[in-house]
Amino acid sequence: MFQQPSDAPSAGSSDGRLRLETQRLVLREWTASDIPDLVEGLNDLGVAQWLALVPHPYTVEAAEQWLAYCARLAEAGPERTGYELAIELRSERKAIGGVSLTRISRLHGTAGGGIWLNAHYQGHGYGLEAFGEKIRFAFEDLGLRKLENGYFPGNTASQAMQEKLGYRPEGLRRQAYRCLADGLIKDECLTGLLIQEWQRPPRR
Numbered sequence: 001m002f003q004q005p006s007d008a009p010s011a012g013s014s015d016g017r018l019r020l021e022t023q024r025l026v027l028r029e030w031t032a033s034d035i036p037d038l039v040e041g042l043n044d045l046g047v048a049q050w051l052a053l054v055p056h057p058y059t060v061e062a063a064e065q066w067l068a069y070c071a072r073l074a075e076a077g078p079e080r081t082g083y084e085l086a087i088e089l090r091s092e093r094k095a096i097g098g099v100s101l102t103r104i105s106r107l108h109g110t111a112g113g114g115i116w117l118n119a120h121y122q123g124h125g126y127g128l129e130a131f132g133e134k135i136r137f138a139f140e141d142l143g144l145r146k147l148e149n150g151y152f153p154g155n156t157a158s159q160a161m162q163e164k165l166g167y168r169p170e171g172l173r174r175q176a177y178r179c180l181a182d183g184l185i186k187d188e189c190l191t192g193l194l195i196q197e198w199q200r201p202p203r204r
């Protein structure tokens with residue numbers, strides 16, 4: 001069962017799989033029925049070029065491997081070191097992207113993470129809504145104190161979204177990745193958000 005501090009708002013579900021809700025979105029574990037949406041969203045170089053580990057073309061087989069990885073993560077229970085969640089648009093019951101909390105260190109109180117949205121659903125505030133809820137979950141429900149992130153230079157959408165949520169620049173990791181989608185070596189602009197810098201959203 002997913003454990004939370006006793007005064008935390010409700011998160012998770014009776015089967016222990018995480019489920020978070022926002023006004024327009026549900027953040028939940030991936031399931032096999034999401035495979036067509038995963039392939040639709042990620043088989044797009046315009047999206048994958050900004051992500052380090054998404055191959056191109058993105059096939060059903062790649063999606064199945066991804067689901068197997070996510071299932072292993074969830075099996076670790078309350079001490080799991082990461083969450084990989086589908087972003088479901090309530091009005092369409094469709095997985096329009098993914099958001100993650102990764103490298104969770106309970107010792108240091110830190111975690112990393114990422115996000116992507118199907119190109120057809122970008123620019124409508126869903127990124128802010130999903131990432132904002134991920135931050136709330138990390139700080140309020142898990143009790144972490146710092147979130148670390150990054151983006152490839154030129155990713156103005158991610159930079160703008162992170163700045164809006166309070167992330168601050170923390171340097172440049174030169175030639176940090178070989179992007180799987182296009183094979184190019186890319187720098188990473190590092191960002192971080194401390195809990196004391198976080199603007200807690202008003203309770204719904």
Ligand SMILES: CC(C)(COP(=O)(O)OP(=O)(O)OC[C@H]1O[C@@H](n2cnc3c(N)ncnc32)[C@H](O)[C@@H]1OP(=O)(O)O)[C@@H](O)C(=O)NCCC(=O)NCCS
Nearest residue numbers: 050116117122123124125126127128151156157158160161
């Ligand atoms: C990055 C991403 C998740 C942002 O999600 P989104 O839903 O498109 O962004 P939002 O609509 O929530 O916008 C967030 C803020 O960024 C701004 N923004 C969004 N796209 C922008 C762009 N291309 N250029 C400049 N600013 C942009 C918005 O104006 C908004 O600020 P505002 O509320 O002041 O207007 C999405 O664009 C995406 O999936 N991109 C491809 C994959 C990716 O880059 N993932 C992140 C890797 S680090």
